[in-house]
Amino acid sequence: MRCAHKAFLAGLVPVLMFVGGCQQQFVSPYSAxxxxxxxxxxxxxxxxxxxxxxxxxxxxxxPRNPDVVAKLQxxxxxxxAMATIEVSIDPGSTACDKFLGExxxxxxxxxxxxxxxxxxxxxxxxxxETLPDIFSRMKTQVxxxxxxxxxxxxxxxxxxDAYFAAMAQNRATTGAPAPAKPQPAAAAAAQPGTPTAAxxxxxxxxxxxxxxxxxxxxxxxxxxxxxxxxxxxxxxxxYREGREAPPAAK
Amino acid sequence: xxxVLEQISTALQAGARAGATAxxxxxxxxxxxxxxxxxxxxxDIAAQVASIxxxxxxxxxxxxxxxxLLASESDAIKTIxxxxxxxxxxxxxxxxxxxxxxxxxxxxxxxxxxxxx
Numbered sequence: 001m002r003c004a005h006k007a008f009l010a011g012l013v014p015v016l017m018f019v020g021g022c023q024q025q026f027v028s029p030y031s032a033x034x035x036x037x038x039x040x041x042x043x044x045x046x047x048x049x050x051x052x053x054x055x056x057x058x059x060x061x062x063p064r065n066p067d068v069v070a071k072l073q074x075x076x077x078x079x080x081a082m083a084t085i086e087v088s089i090d091p092g093s094t095a096c097d098k099f100l101g102e103x104x105x106x107x108x109x110x111x112x113x114x115x116x117x118x119x120x121x122x123x124x125x126x127x128x129e130t131l132p133d134i135f136s137r138m139k140t141q142v143x144x145x146x147x148x149x150x151x152x153x154x155x156x157x158x159x160x161d162a163y164f165a166a167m168a169q170n171r172a173t174t175g176a177p178a179p180a181k182p183q184p185a186a187a188a189a190a191q192p193g194t195p196t197a198a199x200x201x202x203x204x205x206x207x208x209x210x211x212x213x214x215x216x217x218x219x220x221x222x223x224x225x226x227x228x229x230x231x232x233x234x235x236x237x238x239y240r241e242g243r244e245a246p247p248a249a250k
Numbered sequence: 251x252x253x254v255l256e257q258i259s260t261a262l263q264a265g266a267r268a269g270a271t272a273x274x275x276x277x278x279x280x281x282x283x284x285x286x287x288x289x290x291x292x293x294d295i296a297a298q299v300a301s302i303x304x305x306x307x308x309x310x311x312x313x314x315x316x317x318x319l320l321a322s323e324s325d326a327i328k329t330i331x332x333x334x335x336x337x338x339x340x341x342x343x344x345x346x347x348x349x350x351x352x353x354x355x356x357x358x359x360x361x362x363x364x365x366x367x
Contacts, residue, residue, distance in 0.1 A: 023347045023350065023351070024343055024346050024347055024350070025343065026339050026340070026342070026343045027336050027339050027340050027343065096339060096342075096343075100339075128335075128336065128339040129336065130332035130333070130335060130336045131336075133328075133332065134329050134332065134333075137325040137328070137329065140325075141322050141325065145318040145319075145321065145322055148314065148315075148318060149314075149315045149318050149319065152311075152312045152314050152315045153311070153312075153315055205310065206310055209305050209310045209311065210315075212301075214297065214301065216290075216293055216294055216297050220290065220294065222294050222297055222298060223298075225298055225301055225302050225305070225319050226319070228294070228295075228298045228322075228323070228326070229295075229298075229322035229323055229325055229326035230322075232291050232294065232295065232326040232329065232330065233325070233326060233329045235287075235291070236287075236291075236329045236330060236333040237333075239283075239287050239333065240333050240336060240337065243279070243283070243337055243340070244340060
């Protein structure tokens with residue numbers, strides 16, 4: 001404990017060295033644009049969850065559906081746009097990061113090698129400014145995990161890839177000259193199959209499970225398993241920006 | 251007429267008091283952050299982890315889905331902790347800048363021009 005205390009004081013030195021006459025910026029300043037984008041995306045995510053819950057087990061919730069693909073691409077773009085804002089206002093690596101590093105080392109030392117190796121992960125926060133890591137994780141969720149989970153849970157077996165390819169092509173070529181439209185043979189291959197009642201019921205159950213809401217112990221309505229973490233991350237950004245906002249913006 | 255030493259000494263004391271006041275206020279804010287933001291969201295995550303686990307046990311989720319969903323819940327926990335961490339740093343920044351500002355004002359007043367910005 002005494003060693004940890006000494007490490008804490010050693011870490012404080014670089015921070016105190018900055019006290020020399022200029023204002024310090026350890027975390028990104030308030031951004032109304034970032035706050036608005038996160039709020040808009042949160043609304044969109046919540047709306048989409050309701051849509052998918054209602055459409056579970058049908059072509060509308062299938063990950064091959066162009067609307068589903070487009071929605072995930074839109075969110076990917078939203079996250080990139082927010083990350084771009086963050087890059088433009090990020091104070092960069094500071095003495096505060098060194099201070100945090102000293103704290104992290106002291107904590108890991110205090111916990112001992114067993115505890116730290118058991119966690120098997122990097123320190124929770126390596127930088128005083130944490131938004132870049134948050135955006136990176138959100139991007140992984142939207143571009144990798146969500147598409148994979150939708151394939152696992154919401155892809156209906158009685159509809160072929162050709163069915164969705166034709167759907168996408170029909171939308172892309174609406175109003176286009178005839179040669180650009182699907183040929184009859186392709187259209188025939190794209191005909192939907194008919195599920196049994198048991199198949200339809202199972203497909204609905206497996207897909208709806210991702211979007212089912214529930215009520216927390218505190219009486220709050222909880223989001224479904226698929227978008228819950230994303231909602232939490234967006235709420236964290238909104239909360240943080242709200243705390244940093246000047247009084248006039250609150 | 252106070253000496254330069256007296257002026258700066260007085261300013262530093264005032265800065266320290268301003269910082270202490272800011273720290274006290276920030277302490278209350280951070281307590282509210284934990285109560286209003288951290289705890290409710292951790293409760294939500296706990297409920298969602300339980301839901302994911304139960305659905306895997308019931309055979310509704312595949313292993314791949316369950317692992318992905320739990321990884322995302324883990325990410326959400328990191329985000330919550332990092333958010334409160336950045337708010338603590340933000341409050342430290344506010345306190346530090348209050349003291350630095352008081353010092354700059356005193357020095358600039360003593361020398362008669364803007365030496366420290």
